Amino acid sequence: AGTGAAGMFQTLYNYFWWERLWLPANLTWADLEDRDGRVYAKASDLYITLPLAFLFLVVRHLFETDGALGG
Template sequence: MATAAAGALSLLWGWLWNERFWLPQNVSWADLEGPADGYGYPRGQHILSVFPLAAGIFFVRLLFERFIAKPCALHIGIEDSGPYQAQPNAILEKVFISITKYPDKKRLEGLSKQLDWNVRKIQCWFRYRRNQDKPPTLTKFCESMEP
């Protein structure tokens, strides 16, 4: 079982570092080992150094948002509350998810008759529901304050 996984991994690794994908014709990885005059070329293994760097940048961003941007936003008065929540309604939720987020007049009138609500109340429900998907002001502020 372990040999099959190792074989699949080596096959994937061989496909990933295929010379025809990364290098021009008549050039191989051996050509890039480095000339004798002291100059060196980037190697395939150098690409792997990107992942720890990306993780470090992501971690710095997370710390910045949590410990600098959010306290600054709360200090200047930006609230930590989300948008108004639409009251739960299975029929309207199904229309919102599967059909449209912006119903036309005909659909609004049909939903009004089906639910025994007025059209204005259904329009408000759809507006509140669309706003639920938007990030709160505090989140947008913290993301815009990125260094």
């Protein structure tokens, strides 16, 4: 049963990252690897958005509570 679930997960993973779904016809994932001085964006670059969103919520809360107390 374990290999069946792992195989199904691998199949879903392969379909999710299918090049024809995400990239133009003449481009592959290998073309987007960093080399020759070219650096491409990576999905891991989005990790910073969660702490920043939390920081903005805290700052907004501080300004709203300060404004409510001040007048």
